[in-house]
Amino acid sequence: MTTATQQHNPDAVIDPDAAVVGHPKRPFKRYFRETGWRHLVGIAMSIFAAFPLLYVFSASLNPGGTLVTANSLFSNFSFQSYVDLFNRPQQPYAAWFGNTLLIGGISSLGTVFLGALAAYAFSRMRFIGRRVGLLTLLLVQMFPQLLAVVAIFLLLSGISEIFPAIGLNSQIGLIMVYLGGALGVNTYLMYGFFNTVPSSIDEAAKIDGAGHARIFFTIILRLVAPILAVVGLLSFVGTTSEFVIASIVLIDPDKQTLAVGLYQFVSQEFSRNWSIFAAGAVLAAIPVMTLFLFLQKYIVGGLTAGSVK
Structure with a gap:
């Protein structure tokens, strides 16, 4: 077309950007x-x-x-x-960092394990109260955790008189509180993902003589790895950034977490230091960012597949 135009009108000016063969330029x-x-x-x-x-x-x-x-x-x-962040004996940032990693790691692993057990039971087994149990887990999560602060404090206070190791001012007690409040939404999210795994796999394994424990640990857990990664990441982020319950349960500075400890840098009227607070916040974000990048390939698949059931 262009060649014919040039032959009939050799003085015509052709715009090279007017059109490209196969890829016309859009206005x-x-x-x-x-x-x-x-x-x-x-x-x-x-x-x-x-x-x-x-x-x-x-x-x-x-x-x-x-x-x-x-x-x-x-x-x-x-x-x-x-x-200066690591040179303050009264505000042991290194101890807070280690406590946060310990509490967050154990809580996330426990949440994943307990949630996977509950989701497998609701997905693969049929028993009386199954549907009511699922609805109850969701209804309990509708109430904010702040409403249970007084009850948690009184409960741990009574437990500390008998078992001080799991009562107030105990990291184990805080981990148990986190584990007790993490089964609702996580279990329902895992339940939706477990339903996407064909039950024929379980039936084939049962024919070969495998029980529920062997099917769960050797087959199902490998197939539901994306949702395990998602729940573990969400649990780790939630526990490392939680402030209210951790500030009530943990009293000694050496046992506190980053969320509670960093507040000390800006809570006092005449000794606020936002630079040190910001430095601590930057370092506190490194473990979460590292875990997010490590589990990134599982996050999208786990969230989308677990939300369709």
Whole structure:
């Protein structure tokens, strides 16, 4: 077409961007209406999500100790806040970090194990009260955990008089509280994923002589790895960032978690140090970010497959 036009009118000017063979150029209005606005929304959301992270990191590098002087991002650059974070005997950040990893790791592993056992029972077994039990788990989770703070305190206070190891000011007691309140939504989420696994696999294993325990540990757990990763990640994030119950149960500074300990840097009126607080928050985000990146390939599949049943 172009060659014929040139032969009939050799003086005609041809715009090379007017059309491309096989890939015609879209007008700007059409491009913006179809895909351009999505790019703008994506850029805006990326800036909205990244700015608080950059602001906290900039505040951790600002030796001023206030957030007002951190308004200019990265105007001051010093790692002194990170050094001071580990040189405060009255505020043992290293102990808080270790306690958080210990409590969060054990709680997440226990939540995954107990939730998987309950989900397998609800998915594969038929018994009286099965449907009522599922509904009860969901109804209990409708009430916020804050309503149970007084009951948890009184319960642990009474237990500490008989078994001090699992009562107040005990990390084991806090782990047991977390495990007791993590079976509702997690069990129902796992139950939906377990239903996607064909029951014919169980029947074939039973023909070969396998019982429920062997089927669960050797077959089912490998097939439901995505949802186990999702529940473990959500549980770890929830326990490491939980403040209310941890501040009531744990009293000694050496036993507290990061969420409780970091509050001490900004709770006192005349000794607030937002730089050290920001530095501690940046370091506290590293384990969660590392675990998220490690389990990233399981997250989307686990959430979407567990939500269709």
